[in-house]
Amino acid sequence: MVQEDNPQDGAAARLHQLAEYFREHPVEGPVEGHSASRSAPAPLSLATLDHIQASVNEVIAHTRGANPEAGPAPSRADAVYDWCREHTEHADETVQQRRDTIEYRQYLEHALRAGDKLVIRKQRCPECRTWGLMWQRDMQAALCTNTDCVDNDGFSHTFTLARLAHEHVTARTKIRQARTT
Numbered sequence: 001m002v003q004e005d006n007p008q009d010g011a012a013a014r015l016h017q018l019a020e021y022f023r024e025h026p027v028e029g030p031v032e033g034h035s036a037s038r039s040a041p042a043p044l045s046l047a048t049l050d051h052i053q054a055s056v057n058e059v060i061a062h063t064r065g066a067n068p069e070a071g072p073a074p075s076r077a078d079a080v081y082d083w084c085r086e087h088t089e090h091a092d093e094t095v096q097q098r099r100d101t102i103e104y105r106q107y108l109e110h111a112l113r114a115g116d117k118l119v120i121r122k123q124r125c126p127e128c129r130t131w132g133l134m135w136q137r138d139m140q141a142a143l144c145t146n147t148d149c150v151d152n153d154g155f156s157h158t159f160t161l162a163r164l165a166h167e168h169v170t171a172r173t174k175i176r177q178a179r180t181t
């Protein structure tokens with residue numbers, strides 16, 4: 001059974017947390033002539049800023065691709081998801097599914113970037129449907145820990161966040177269609 005998304009815990013909420021964190025831990029650029037004596041700026045923060053910008057740009061590109069009339073994107077990073085939904089609500093179903101998949105994948109990405117690996121535990125394995133997924137940072141993939149869930153060569157199945165998001169959105173769509181028919 002796939003749960004409905006919690007509006008309090010979506011991509012927007014997670015991105016907001018990341019942006020807040022970034023504001024509270026700003027990156028200090030190197031100061032001329034003093035850079036060697038200063039403690040190194042936190043690379044996490046710079047990477048997080050890049051991550052936020054890349055995420056927002058992806059949502060904007062998808063929105064404009066679906067609706068060239070969408071107009072200016074919001075200035076607040078976490079407002080971009082509502083803006084995207086608003087301007088794609090009449091788009092065809094594949095566009096909306098793709099939008100939801102991007103948003104859910106970004107939800108997972110934001111959570112992992114904030115150190116919350118539990119979001120992966122809440123996903124069923126797309127192959128064996130059990131709850132034994134574990135995030136493998138070096139592989140940037142979720143690995144199924146079910147020892148029976150292996151490929152033909154005996155290796156554990158692994159899944160990208162895009163695949164998990166696709167599974168989640170597809171299952172959720174099926175539930176909604178079942179309710180309305």
Ligand SMILES: [Zn+2]
Binds near residue numbers: 126144
């Ligand atoms: Zn599995």
